[in-house]
Amino acid sequence: MPMSLDLAADEFRRLAAEAVRIAAEYLESLPSRPSFPPHLAGRELAAALGEPLPEAGCGVAALDAVARLFDSSRPNSPRFFAYVMGSGEPVAAAGDLLASVLNQNVTSWRSAPAAATIERLVIGWLGEAIGCPGFSGSLTGGGSAANLMALAMARESRAPANTGGAQPAVVYCSAEAHMSIAKAMALLGLGRGNLRSIPVDAQFRMEPAALEEAIREDGSAGRRAIAVIATAGTVNTGALDPLIEIAAIARRHDLWLHVDGAYGALAAIADAERFAGMAQADSITLDPHKWLYQPLDCGCVLYRDPAAARAAFAGTGDYARSLYDGAVEGFEFFEESPELSRRFRALKLWLSLRYHGLGAFREAIVRDLQHAQDLAGMVDAEPALERVAPVELSTVCFRYAGADDDRNRAILRRVIERGRVYLSNATIASRGVSNGDGRFALRACFMNHRTKNEDVTAVVEEVLAAAEETGA
Ligand SMILES: Cc1ncc(COP(=O)(O)O)c(C=O)c1O
Incomplete structure (x- = not known):
């Protein structure tokens, strides 16, 4: 078969239709996906994709590995609250x-x-x-x-x-x-x-x-x-x-x-x-x-x-x-x-x-701000947790109370492994004086148009469950 970069007349349609099918199924599956792929998935992917550089192409079948790639990627889950990350609006995609x-x-x-x-x-x-x-x-x-x-x-x-x-x-x-x-x-x-x-x-x-x-x-x-x-x-x-x-x-x-x-x-x-x-x-x-x-x-x-x-x-x-x-x-x-x-x-x-329209973005931002206030309220109401910073925008920093940095780190790792919510961490100075010797904190940042009230509640549930599982 002669090799050419040209696509036959209907080839792009077939390819794009398949790509859109994968994308749509992915978007529909987001609420039920774990908030982070199991650690093994990344390693399995590397092994599965470790093929030699192909001299001859395989056509639309090249998309076959994409579903695997999606499964091994961090999903734009409604319960992903790490870093300062937007949630990937599909019209923009x-x-x-x-x-x-x-x-x-x-x-x-x-x-x-x-x-x-x-x-x-x-x-x-x-x-x-x-x-x-x-x-x-x-x-x-x-x-x-x-x-x-x-x-x-x-x-x-x-x-x-x-x-x-x-x-x-x-x-x-x-x-x-x-x-x-x-x-x-x-x-x-x-x-x-x-x-x-x-x-x-x-x-x-x-x-x-x-x-x-x-x-x-x-x-x-x-x-x-x-x-x-x-x-x-x-x-x-x-x-x-x-x-x-x-x-x-x-x-x-x-x-x-x-x-x-x-x-x-x-x-x-x-x-x-x-x-x-x-x-x-x-x-x-x-x-x-x-x-x-x-x-x-x-x-x-x-x-x-x-x-x-x-x-x-x-x-x-x-x-x-x-x-x-x-x-x-x-x-x-x-x-x-x-x-x-x-x-x-x-x-x-x-x-x-x-x-x-801008109004829909405004409403989503207002919801993110409210989610942060809601989580702060839940943390404040839970004796096992301790908030370590004011909530100015959409970030809530807190700790498992009465536990040292190592225990809090272990709790965060467990929260992530449990796969229901994804949080990250921050080092927080005790009196706002950032001199590098702050304490380890769990951190939730709401910047996610998919998040619902029950996803916010899940943060506290998951941290308490992780604390119990990692308890000494
Ligand atoms: C305050 C602030 N400035 C700059 C950046 C860097 O932005 P980017 O990750 O888009 O390069 C960030 C990222 O979180 C940030 O929070």
Whole structure:
């Protein structure tokens, strides 16, 4: 048989129909699937798939192994509450398929007129939805990439490095900031050592007075301060830094203000008041693949001034430059981003927002917030459990009371093995002072449009059952 990459006329239909059948059956089975595949499944899969690179293909039968792959994967279960993970909204998944079929390279309007238009439209929608209208931006692989881009803009705006190289400069964030901030410092040549870790209060929020003091200290020592990074939803406990106070301090000291809202910013759709101050930022990270439930990957960086993005990222070869002028036809993402080739991430988000409407997302976020309050209430009412952090957004951190870290770790492992709910863990300082010697906590984060009230109740049931099974 001659080998060709061409598909016969009806071959794609057959393949896609089979893929859709697998996808639909998977989605229907989610409530009854374990919240994590048995550990053995991953090893079995590796053994089962350990075949040599095929020289000749097998056609549609190539999909046979996919069901196995699905069974060995972490399912988007209604009872998955780990990390900060969205739940994979299926309309958006259909959008991803269509985006791949369309295969646009969203570098610029010139190379992808419709896709560039839709991405810019969706960026406008996101800014509007979180109370920050008028921001520009682009979709990214995730919050880490968005934070890196924001810090690159901050640096170029306050301590330009693109021509002469990095100059010494300091940046401030709270002790609870996400690891991607320190990584960005390292990658940009600013150095992790120049990231000032500002203490937090008992609610795990940055202390504005301590921030101001650190800025003054650096100023007196002749060090150049360039940016403050406030976190809107810390990864450990979901704490919100005091955005209004931090914005005032940033303004007073002429610092770039970035809000890392990868976890929390999209909750402004449901509760704008709590995020007052965010609109004063120079840049904002948000993650539609978290709290807009989009399938990975779909992060976003918003910025107030596109000229700051161009100052950081422009400098593209003539071979890519637009032949057109003007705000529409002349628009180039590659002049405002480190990426040249970019996939059509906006299609899934556009489709999913049009299909459901923003109101449905708002309701889902409100439910997540309520689920966290409900679980906090159940933990507080259960003498065997002890809550170890306030619930600001949708994260609840707690321990099995009177047990040490090792016992709590064993309980978490058992909870996961039991397969009904999936929780993760966090290290929580006892008085909000994050100095690395905190206690181990079980952590449930609600960011799941499939979760029902009984799934929340299952958390306490499972932890108590796991505690009994692991009891000394
Ligand atoms: C506060 C915060 N910032 C940044 C990130 C990184 O986002 P991503 O995983 O999309 O790179 C996370 C991820 O959980 C986060 O919680």
